[in-house]
Amino acid sequence: MVPSLALAPFRNGQPRVPCVLVLDSSGTMEGERLRALNEGLEILWTDLLDDPIARERIEIAVVEFSSDVRVTRRFDLPGEVIPQVARADGLTAMGKGLREALRLVDERTALYRTIGVPHYKPWVFLLTDGSATDDIDRSARLVAKAEAERQLAFFAVGVGDADMTKLRRLSARGAMHLDGLRFRDLFRWLSASLIGVSVSRIGERVPLPQLDWSAV
Amino acid sequence: MSAHGDLRDSSGIPIDREGSTLLGRGGEARVWALPASGKALKLLEPHARTPERMRVLEHLVAHAAPLLQGADDERPWGWPEELVFEAGTCVGYTMRAFRQRRTLFSVLVPTERMRVFPAFDARHLHRVGANLARALACLHDANIVVGDVSESNVLVASDASVALVDVDSFQFVDARGELLPCPVGKPELLAPEHHGEFFSATPKTPASDAFSFAVLLFQLLFDGPHPFSGVFREAGPCPTPAEALLAGDYVFAAGSRLSPRLGMPGLGAIHPDIAHAFERTFVAGLHRPELRTSVKTWAELLDRAELGLVRCSRNRAHLHPSAAKACAYCTRADHFGRAFETFAQVNADELPPATRPSMPPPLPAAPAAATIAAPTAAETPETTPRPRRAFTRRIPALYGKRRAHVRDDAAVAEVATEPQTVAPVDARASAPSAPSETVVRAVSRAAAPVLPGSEPRATRPKQREARAPLPAPPQTLERSRALPRYAVFAALVAAFVLGRCTGTRAPEAREASVTSASAVPTTSSTPALTRGSAVLRRDTLTAEKKTPRAPR
Numbered sequence: 001m002v003p004s005l006a007l008a009p010f011r012n013g014q015p016r017v018p019c020v021l022v023l024d025s026s027g028t029m030e031g032e033r034l035r036a037l038n039e040g041l042e043i044l045w046t047d048l049l050d051d052p053i054a055r056e057r058i059e060i061a062v063v064e065f066s067s068d069v070r071v072t073r074r075f076d077l078p079g080e081v082i083p084q085v086a087r088a089d090g091l092t093a094m095g096k097g098l099r100e101a102l103r104l105v106d107e108r109t110a111l112y113r114t115i116g117v118p119h120y121k122p123w124v125f126l127l128t129d130g131s132a133t134d135d136i137d138r139s140a141r142l143v144a145k146a147e148a149e150r151q152l153a154f155f156a157v158g159v160g161d162a163d164m165t166k167l168r169r170l171s172a173r174g175a176m177h178l179d180g181l182r183f184r185d186l187f188r189w190l191s192a193s194l195i196g197v198s199v200s201r202i203g204e205r206v207p208l209p210q211l212d213w214s215a216v
Numbered sequence: 217m218s219a220h221g222d223l224r225d226s227s228g229i230p231i232d233r234e235g236s237t238l239l240g241r242g243g244e245a246r247v248w249a250l251p252a253s254g255k256a257l258k259l260l261e262p263h264a265r266t267p268e269r270m271r272v273l274e275h276l277v278a279h280a281a282p283l284l285q286g287a288d289d290e291r292p293w294g295w296p297e298e299l300v301f302e303a304g305t306c307v308g309y310t311m312r313a314f315r316q317r318r319t320l321f322s323v324l325v326p327t328e329r330m331r332v333f334p335a336f337d338a339r340h341l342h343r344v345g346a347n348l349a350r351a352l353a354c355l356h357d358a359n360i361v362v363g364d365v366s367e368s369n370v371l372v373a374s375d376a377s378v379a380l381v382d383v384d385s386f387q388f389v390d391a392r393g394e395l396l397p398c399p400v401g402k403p404e405l406l407a408p409e410h411h412g413e414f415f416s417a418t419p420k421t422p423a424s425d426a427f428s429f430a431v432l433l434f435q436l437l438f439d440g441p442h443p444f445s446g447v448f449r450e451a452g453p454c455p456t457p458a459e460a461l462l463a464g465d466y467v468f469a470a471g472s473r474l475s476p477r478l479g480m481p482g483l484g485a486i487h488p489d490i491a492h493a494f495e496r497t498f499v500a501g502l503h504r505p506e507l508r509t510s511v512k513t514w515a516e517l518l519d520r521a522e523l524g525l526v527r528c529s530r531n532r533a534h535l536h537p538s539a540a541k542a543c544a545y546c547t548r549a550d551h552f553g554r555a556f557e558t559f560a561q562v563n564a565d566e567l568p569p570a571t572r573p574s575m576p577p578p579l580p581a582a583p584a585a586a587t588i589a590a591p592t593a594a595e596t597p598e599t600t601p602r603p604r605r606a607f608t609r610r611i612p613a614l615y616g617k618r619r620a621h622v623r624d625d626a627a628v629a630e631v632a633t634e635p636q637t638v639a640p641v642d643a644r645a646s647a648p649s650a651p652s653e654t655v656v657r658a659v660s661r662a663a664a665p666v667l668p669g670s671e672p673r674a675t676r677p678k679q680r681e682a683r684a685p686l687p688a689p690p691q692t693l694e695r696s697r698a699l700p701r702y703a704v705f706a707a708l709v710a711a712f713v714l715g716r717c718t719g720t721r722a723p724e725a726r727e728a729s730v731t732s733a734s735a736v737p738t739t740s741s742t743p744a745l746t747r748g749s750a751v752l753r754r755d756t757l758t759a760e761k762k763t764p765r766a767p768r
């Protein structure tokens with residue numbers, strides 16, 4: 001039995017594009033970087049809210065990882081509250097963060113199935129400026145498996161001194177490195193990509209916009 | 217709109233773009249409002265400026281004059297009026313600007329609808345459907361098939377009137393008697409015969425439009441969900457709406473692998489005749505276009521159903537068919553709570569009169585072979601294209617004599633196939649989709665048997681019951697006459713031409729269509745595709761098209 005409160009967002013009858021943002025909130029993100037990240041999140045939000053189709057289809061969840069993992073936003077359509085990373089301190093529990101993200105995705109897609117809502121391939125979008133301080137190998141295997149079964153689209157973005165070699169190993173798609181603090185461009189790209197997906201046909205390959213924020 | 221420099225019309229007069237604002241954008245164009253002239257300007261993206269497109273525009277503008285007279289309601293389409301050139305190349309056209317309207321998307325998504333048209337109730341939804349059906353029927357009578365009937369090509373006003381845009385993707389026969397196909401469409405809206413690898417080569421028919429229309433109407437009347445989406449009853453991955461459509465998993469069909477989405481209003485929300493017409497289209501007519509409910513029939517059914525709506529005694533914002541024993545929306549609210557309310561406002565006003573679009577004398581008839589032109593030099597041209605500067609080549613129009621087309625075949629088929637009994641609607645259909653079997657049972661009792669002969673039962677009925685066929689309104693038909701021998705030759709010629717048109721698909725695009733089920737977002741960009749592969753264009757380029765966001 002699904003509680004009706006959980007059902008209410010689905011009264012719009014629209015298919016869903018689930019996307020988890022897995023955000024690094026370790027100590028190294030503090031300061032300029034965190035400010036730029038939050039500004040980027042704001043841009044993502046206004047872009048999504050601006051698009052009549054996107055705002056009825058794209059669901060964002062946010063997982064922050066530092067010494068531990070926090071789910072700061074559960075899956076929902078973009079609403080009034082813009083997700084922000086309030087503080088950054090501690091270590092980089094990236095492995096645990098990723099597992100939490102995968103768990104949220106599984107839980108959400110199971111709910112879609114129960115309710116009978118069609119959905120697009122879920123996105124997991126990882127952003128980090130460091131290197132995992134916990135067990136990342138298990139998470140990497142889970143990501144690889146989900147990707148191989150075409151259950152997931154995984155994106156890893158490194159900022160600053162992020163360990164790109166390790167990041168690249170996470171996904172068949174590789175990893176991207178953010179040019180400086182171009183979070184605005186990054187999140188503009190993310191919203192354009194998600195919006196592109198939201199108007200596409202379910203199960204279809206959607207070419208994404210040019211990566212103009214990447215230094216590679 | 218800085219990307220464009222000096223724009224001129226066909227007589228070389230500059231287009232005044234002072235203060236222009238963006239009205240909308242699609243896969244291949246942006247549409248701007250021009251305050252100076254009061255017109256809308258559609259500027260094609262470079263990849264959409266193909267020779268085929270130019271031919272289409274040339275034809276449309278040449279035949280525009282009679283289609284432009286009259287009020288919005290009489291001519292509810294954005295017919296191209298003037299071609300627009302940049303440095304001698306045609307880059308788009310001007311048309312009537314439809315202001316104060318929203319795309320049909322915003323009406324069929326209940327949460328959006330409550331925001332943009334808060335006063336809309338079930339009457340308005342029926343009226344939007346009927347007005348759209350009439351506009352389509354009117355075009356069909358003129359041998360035009362819309363082809364891409366979609367929620368983004370229909371604009372709705374607060375009086376429930378509709379306008380069709382994206383006229384340059386309509387399918388019609390040009391002055392040379394050649395079919396200009398509509399190779400675009402969204403798979404989840406396209407009739408099954410247009411799916412698969414050769415979709416762009418299969419000419420669309422009025423029955424293709426009728427199918428897409430029915431999908432949109434279903435979404436309009438049932439708060440948004442697609443008729444081929446819902447709770448998958450089997451293990452394994454749930455089919456996408458496009459897959460379920462091909463497999464025939466209509467949610468209200470007996471034996472469907474999908475059952476209605478939780479929280480969707482039950483079949484009691486609509487008139488039994490409407491439910492029946494959906495069945496004809498999605499079950500019997502799924503692979504047999506001639507059995508589908510025609511747009512003309514839809515218009516009549518919707519008009520009648522609208523008149524039969526009664527106000528709910530518990531919630532004055534709800535209206536339900538008089539035949540329903542309980543209000544489907546109240547039943548839903550009882551089970552899922554008020555958060556599910558999709559009609560917030562009581563609107564006691566009378567609706568304005570329905571729109572009655574009309575057509576000038578028909579455009580050239582589509583030949584019976586469905587595809588094909590039969591060029592015979594002996595025939596007198598009915599019309600000569602208006603000479604336009606950019607198109608110095610004058611083509612004598614070669615059409616007119618053979619009107620051997622099938623008109624409104626779907627409607628006729630309804631009469632012709634009368635004895636056929638229709639699969640009954642499942643018992644679960646009359647209840648809102650509920651989270652558990654027990655709830656379903658409780659609700660089905662409350663929600664009342666909606667259709668005669670389909671009493672709700674505790675268990676799903678295995679046995680089918682016959683229901684009296686819908687009394688179809690009398691229809692007339694011009695039966696297709698036998699093709700003369702030269703037409704067969706012409707068919708071959710045209711098949712060749714069509715083949716050329718549609719064979720221009722880039723190899724990458726072909727690959728994209730084959731691998732489309734794999735759904736891997738890629739970071740590579742796709743080359744611009746031509747009109748012949750426009751379905752792929754629409755779907756594959758969507759992610760890109762939004763990137764350069766215009767400052768608002």
Ligand SMILES: Nc1ncnc2c1ncn2[C@@H]1O[C@H](COP(=O)(O)OP(=O)(O)OP(=O)(O)O)[C@@H](O)[C@H]1O
Pocket residue numbers: 239240241242243244245246247256258294311312313314315319368369371381382383385400754
């Ligand atoms: N005459 C008009 N008046 C007002 N708005 C319009 C008009 N024509 C188009 N629009 C808006 O612009 C949007 C895009 O227009 P149109 O469908 O013609 O472009 P397109 O690129 O050919 O689209 P598609 O992706 O369907 O091929 C429409 O959805 C509509 O919102």
Ligand SMILES: [Mg+2]
Pocket residue numbers: 242243368369381382
């Ligand atoms: Mg369009």
